[in-house]
Amino acid sequence: xxxxxxxxxxxxxxxxxxxIALAGPLSACGGGGGGAARSDAPFDIPTFREPPxxxxxxxxxxxxxxxxxxxxxxxxxxxxxxxxxxxxxGEISTFQFTWGNPPTDVSGDPYWRELNDRxxxxxxxxxxxxxxxxxxxxxxxxxxxxxxLVFVDDNSPVALQAIRDGTFADLSETLSGDNVLEWPNLAxxxxxxxxxxxxxxxIVTVPSPVHPLSFFPLxxxxxxxxxxxxxxxxxAEELFALLAEAASVREAHGLPVHGIALYDDALQTTxxxxxxxxxxxxxxxxxxxxxxxxTEAYRESLAFLARCWEADVFNPDALGGTKPEGPAANAVFxxxxxxxxxxxxxxxxxxxxxxxxxxDFLDLKGFDGGECRWERNLPHGRSIAVSSRAAGDAxxxxxxLNVLDYLSAPWGSEERLFVDSGIEGTHWEMxxxxxxxxxxxxxxxxxxxxxxxxxxxxxxxxPWAESFFRVASRAAEQSVPKDTVGLxxxxxxxxxxxxxxxxxxxxxxxxxxxxxxxxxxxxxDSWLGQGGEQIRREYDEARQARG
Numbered sequence: 001x002x003x004x005x006x007x008x009x010x011x012x013x014x015x016x017x018x019x020i021a022l023a024g025p026l027s028a029c030g031g032g033g034g035g036a037a038r039s040d041a042p043f044d045i046p047t048f049r050e051p052p053x054x055x056x057x058x059x060x061x062x063x064x065x066x067x068x069x070x071x072x073x074x075x076x077x078x079x080x081x082x083x084x085x086x087x088x089x090g091e092i093s094t095f096q097f098t099w100g101n102p103p104t105d106v107s108g109d110p111y112w113r114e115l116n117d118r119x120x121x122x123x124x125x126x127x128x129x130x131x132x133x134x135x136x137x138x139x140x141x142x143x144x145x146x147x148x149l150v151f152v153d154d155n156s157p158v159a160l161q162a163i164r165d166g167t168f169a170d171l172s173e174t175l176s177g178d179n180v181l182e183w184p185n186l187a188x189x190x191x192x193x194x195x196x197x198x199x200x201x202x203i204v205t206v207p208s209p210v211h212p213l214s215f216f217p218l219x220x221x222x223x224x225x226x227x228x229x230x231x232x233x234x235x236a237e238e239l240f241a242l243l244a245e246a247a248s249v250r251e252a253h254g255l256p257v258h259g260i261a262l263y264d265d266a267l268q269t270t271x272x273x274x275x276x277x278x279x280x281x282x283x284x285x286x287x288x289x290x291x292x293x294x295t296e297a298y299r300e301s302l303a304f305l306a307r308c309w310e311a312d313v314f315n316p317d318a319l320g321g322t323k324p325e326g327p328a329a330n331a332v333f334x335x336x337x338x339x340x341x342x343x344x345x346x347x348x349x350x351x352x353x354x355x356x357x358x359x360d361f362l363d364l365k366g367f368d369g370g371e372c373r374w375e376r377n378l379p380h381g382r383s384i385a386v387s388s389r390a391a392g393d394a395x396x397x398x399x400x401l402n403v404l405d406y407l408s409a410p411w412g413s414e415e416r417l418f419v420d421s422g423i424e425g426t427h428w429e430m431x432x433x434x435x436x437x438x439x440x441x442x443x444x445x446x447x448x449x450x451x452x453x454x455x456x457x458x459x460x461x462x463p464w465a466e467s468f469f470r471v472a473s474r475a476a477e478q479s480v481p482k483d484t485v486g487l488x489x490x491x492x493x494x495x496x497x498x499x500x501x502x503x504x505x506x507x508x509x510x511x512x513x514x515x516x517x518x519x520x521x522x523x524x525d526s527w528l529g530q531g532g533e534q535i536r537r538e539y540d541e542a543r544q545a546r547g
Contacts, residue, residue: 208382260315262315
């Protein structure tokens with residue numbers, strides 16, 4: 001079973017299987033849902049159409065392709081972008097995940113009644129807890145009754161196999177070029193987003209754009225000042241010395257203090273950036289692929305973390321996966337998602353809840369004082385597929401795409417406000433010009449989005465907006481795209497989950513001192529033999545075939 005995390009769904013970071021165009025037959029009989037012959041007719045990438053601008057000027061405008069505009073606060077008004085109703089009556093079925101326990105009946109729920117009214121029909125949804133996504137999807141496919149719209153997780157072998165089997169419709173010709181302009185919100189996706197999501201070179205899903213970068217490190221200025229440290233360490237050695245000394249403080253403002261609170265994706269990503277590790281699979285100067293675990297830079301990043309562990313820099317429960325309660329998880333160095341720090345006002349809350357705490361973003365330097373190398377997320381994240389059976393009726397397909405068009409309304413629109421927050425007076429109210437949740441909907445429709453991704457900062461995060469923009473812009477300038485976008489590896493599709501899990505286990509062992517770097521070298525040889533070497537060959541062959 002594929003385990004899903006909120007970050008993987010919402011962050012779109014592109015883990016082992018993300019962004020891969022699966023190899024497979026162009027024509028296949030898909031079990032469970034009516035596999036359809038996959039067309040090989042030529043098509044154009046859908047034309048991009050700029051979505052309506054929100055009624056709010058950006059506080060900072062991006063100047064790099066890997067950076068996004070920064071907005072502080074909320075639009076002065078939320079403007080309607082969709083005319084009429086997507087459906088002409090009837091019912092549309094969907095398969096979507098939920099973070100909590102799925103509701104048994106939403107027929108009387110005000111949110112879903114309003115959604116049905118807006119759509120002009122009835123939406124019948126199968127809710128699936130995120131942790132059960134793979135199993136439930138397999139059961140649904142095997143039943144032969146595939147819903148009209150299905151959430152597709154790029155990391156699920158079940159979903160990937162369904163694509164290969166033709167269970168989902170080929171939308172390439174329907175959305176080709178200017179054809180997509182019939183659905184303006186679907187057209188609000190850049191070429192890179194569509195290309196990243198192609199499967200076998202075809203459009204099989206409607207993707208959502210995601211931020212190129214998600215994680216940015218924070219530093220506890222009050223602790224650094226207390227020990228007389230440098231709040232802007234110039235290299236890895238200075239950062240280590242700062243964290244080792246800060247960890248010796250042990251307690252401040254009635255709360256524990258650690259150099260690092262959690263060993264998680266955000267920390268690993270940040271330390272790899274500091275050591276300029278680069279992408280998971282990366283091209284060498286000779287033109288072939290190597291995995292990052294084969295590089296000396298990756299080995300050095302693990303050595304740095306292991307050294308921190310040995311020096312008691314880490315919270316003793318850092319491998320437990322539970323974030324400690326407290327400002328920046330009570331850590332002096334805390335890489336975290338932007339949505340947690342400034343998107344939801346986390347920094348403001350940390351400073352106001354605990355007197356004396358001071359936090360800011362850290363402009364991280366490379367291990368040797370030079371630049372970092374940040375790996376960009378895939379351009380696409382959450383994706384929706386249309387069942388081949390439903391798409392067999394052209395009028396039915398048009399209405400299904402109408403629904404996706406409505407649900408893809410951009411940030412700042414009235415439709416997006418409803419989809420994300422519910423009904424004014426029932427789920428939220430306007431206070432001082434801000435949408436303030438009162439009784440948020442228990443279960444919302446959370447699948448698709450459109451338009452260029454933007455960083456939307458909470459109003460109370462305004463004091464950190466400039467430093468966030470500066471640090472994020474510098475990271476964007478030092479970032480690199482994935483080298484494997486659009487390439488094919490059937491072995492990664494079938495074995496990627498197991499290979500990635502084995503790598504994570506070995507990382508944990510080395511960092512926590514249960515295994516040595518020599519043990520890790522032996523592990524790499526085994527990892528390559530269990531599938532890594534075959535993935536390399538498939539990537540090399542796919543790249544040569546692409547020219």
